[in-house]
Amino acid sequence: MVKICCSLLLLSLLSGQLNANPGLKVRITQKGLEYAKEVGLEILKQNMEKEHFPDLSGYEKYGLGNVKYNISSKDSGRSTVYISKVFVTAIFSTPLDNTGHTSISLTSCRTTSGDIDIKLNGKSGFLRNFFTKYLKKPIHRSLVTNSCPNIRSGIHLLDEDLRSLNVPMPIDDLAEVDYSLNSLPAVFRQFIDLDLKGIVHPAGNYTGSPCVAAPFAIPDESDSMLHFAFSEYFFQTSSFAYYTAGAFNITIAEETCSYFNISTEIFGSIIPEISLLENILSYILQTEVIPSANAKLSKGFPLPNLANVTLTRPHITLVQSQSIGYGQ
Structure with missing residues (x-):
């Protein structure tokens, strides 16, 4: 069984801050974060079951001499490895530009692990215990070496997905909605708030709306995992966009x-x-x-x-x- 404790520290690098009030708010509650954690751990577990560790070879000091080891995936036999208290500290930045588009990049990453217990099939003996003792270091080294590159690869794929999002997004042939971030995500103890612009434009016409967004707040309710809050400004810009596009003619x-x-x-x-x-x-x-x-x-x-x-x-x-x- 693998117990993983992930500590993610947000480092926010902002190139331009938008001060206008949002037209749409999204809140992810603690209940939603717990559910996302369970889903994430299940996906991680499935991926680790499919993971193939590379061949291990090298030397380890023992007394006055060295012990040479070479472990290949072609070797026969069965072994069980228990790794506990694995800590992954990943610091990533989420810069936000003047248009509200955001990206994500890994700034630093560090992996530390606790005890590693190796069990080989068969009767225990001096040579078997001696062998498993010197396998801990290369397995630990492989874990530390490969964890952060895999995280960096995952962050890179996530960044590509963020860049591929269409903003504004077409609603129909007459209107488009700008759902880009209005400001950086606000992280609190019990929830995470996302302020989105929530402006509806006539299709292909991104001139400013005569409406002005007023501040509003999401009620403090923790029963749901996800909250969507639409302000009056969102519906005002929607009406104006469809009116300008001729939908009411x-x-x-x-x-x-x-x-x-x-x-x-x-x-x-x-x-x-x-x-x-x-x-x-x-x-x-x-x-x-x-x-x-x-x-x-x-x-x-x-x-x-x-x-x-x-x-x-x-x-x-x-x-x-x-x-x-x-x-x-």
């Missing part, structure tokens, strides 16, 4: 209007104030507006004398205004 034809015949009769049954206002306006129209207009029309008014225009047998008919239904 609607053409209503005459055939469509017949399904939306809006009148005071329809709204009057929903909002009583509309019916009351209709009665008042109808009374004013019949008692004040129409009689006044008819009185002025009955007096007549001069027609404009157009230059070089002669009217032959003109006929003008005066029709008085009549009461109509208002608001229908």
Whole structure:
């Protein structure tokens, strides 16, 4: 059984710090970190079971002479190696540029191990005990030598994945979301917070949004492994992006209007104030507006004398205004 205690120290190198408030927050709780640790240890265990140790050969001092050893994977027999108290200290940097893109690189790495116990099949004896005693050093040396290069290789693959991420990421044909880091991750005792920009742009148009992001916080809840928090700013930029892209442009034809015949009769049954206002306006129209207009029309008014225009047998008919239904 291999017991591994990994101590990861974050060394943050920041080339540019963005001070704007985020539109999206992600929180990884202690429960989520514990689950990630279990998954990581299981993956590590599976990888170690598939690992083939290289051949070991060399000399070890014994008294006044040297003991030569040569262990090959082609040798027959079976042995069991127990390694306990393995400590891997890895310091890696996560620089963040002005655009919010981050990368990861291994700054330093050190591996130390505790006791190594080797058991060979068969009866124990002086030569067998003598042999296993001098196998501990080369196995320890191989462990220390190969651990950090493997970690460095894994960090390099992770960095390539980070660089290959598409930022902004298309949502559909009309909009894209910028989910790059707004600031460096904040590491606390019980959780890790990630502040993301959370800005939605029209597709291919990355001009600034008229909306301003306000600060907000994630409620302190530890029941879940992962929390996503969307601010009002995220939805404001989403609406503006789709509006700018023309998603809300609607053409209503005459055939469509017949399904939306809006009148005071329809709204009057929903909002009583509309019916009351209709009665008042109808009374004013019949008692004040129409009689006044008819009185002025009955007096007549001069027609404009157009230059070089002669009217032959003109006929003008005066029709008085009549009461109509208002608001229908």
